[in-house]
Amino acid sequence: MPKKPIAYIVDSTAHISHELANHPDLYVVPLNVHFGDNEYADGVGIRPEELYEKIRTSTELPKTSQPSAGRFAELFDRLKEEYEQGIAVVLSGEMSGTYASAVSGADLSGFDVRIVDGKSLSYGTTGLVRLAMELGQEGKKRDDIVDAISRHIGKGRSYIYIGQLNQLHKGGRMGSVQFYLGSMLQIKPIIQITPEGTLDVTDKVRSEKKAFRYLVDKVKKAYDEGRRTIHLMHADSPGEADRLKAQMLEAMPDLIVKTGDIGAVLAVHAGEGTMAVIWYDFD
Structure with missing residues (x-):
């Protein structure tokens, strides 16, 4: 049986x-979520709604970790039996390992796969792999x-509006003084992903x-x-997302706003109530 041309991995x-x-040609490699001694594969070992409930009720913030090289190699070993080549688009190397x-998993496997640092996250990664799949369907070559x-x-x-400062603080991404002052003054940051794939408080x-007004102005x-x-991502906050979407459509009636959940791993760090607006130049 002939091999299929290209597998796509995120x-x-x-x-x-x-x-x-x-x-049928898209494969997802899960990151890991840790609650104490328990480890779950994101989206596999724990459902997003379960994770959000644990975050709300636990006194200990869960931690996340990247997939191991072995997990990638295991998938690549399977794919090289079915596909000639692969394209993997992953979140920014500045944010995660x-x-x-x-890259290490590809070296271990020997599968002919190109690893692309998308320098983004959430839909920022999705948009790139979606474009890759469209070009593949047109018959374009992998390279x-x-x-x-x-x-x-x-x-x-x-642009990302951070919903919960305590998530950033407990996760070690915000100092105690910043957290205290931010909480007292009810200040919340809006973060932009830079072209280099880093996070910058904008x-x-x-x-x-005021956060919603800022995001609407950017859009x-x-x-x-x-x-x-544009794509509107939220962390377990569909009601707030609907309100933000309504404000966008009031200002721009023919705007297409596609909504979705920002993802459990990202919500661990940003917190419930987080909103992100994302778009690409080819959307």
């Missing part, structure tokens, strides 16, 4: 729609596909209302430049 921080989840694990999607890396925009707001600027589709 990690579990990518936003996977129902359509993509059912695609997932990229390094994928040409990688060259094409690489030209779009760093061209997207991602503004600080003192209410959800409106992109809209005025011709953008007509």
Whole structure:
């Protein structure tokens, strides 16, 4: 039986729609979520709603870790029996060791797979692999596909309103003084993913209302430049996401707003109530 041409691989921080989840050539490598001595594979060993409930009720913040090189190698070993080549798009190497694990896993396996650092997360990763799959369906060669999607890396925009400072604090990503002052003054940061794949605090707001206004203004600027589709990701906050979407549509009635959950691993660090607006130049 002839091998299929290209397998597509992402990690579990990518936003996977129902359509993509059912695609026969897309494979997801889960990150790990740790509660004490218990380890769960993201989206496999624990459902997102279970994780959110544990975060709300536990006094101990869960931790996350990248997939091991062995986990990638195990998948690549299976794929090389079915596919000629592969393309793996993973979250920013500046935020996680997932990229390094994928590269090591490819070396261990010997599968002909190109590992792409998407320099983003959530839909930022999804958009790149979706474009890769579309080009593959058109019959483009693997290396040409990688060259094409690489030209779009760093061209997207991602703005993230952090829902819970205590998640950043307990996770070691915010100092005690910053956490104390932020909590007292009800200040919450808005973070932008830079073209290099790092996180940068672009503004600080003192209410959800002001945060929503900031995000709407950013989308409106992109809209005025011709953008007509954006992706609104949330951390277990569909009601708040609906309110933000309504504000966007009030200002831009023909804007297409696609909503989804930001993902359990990312919610561990950013907290419930987090909102992210993401778009690419090819959307």
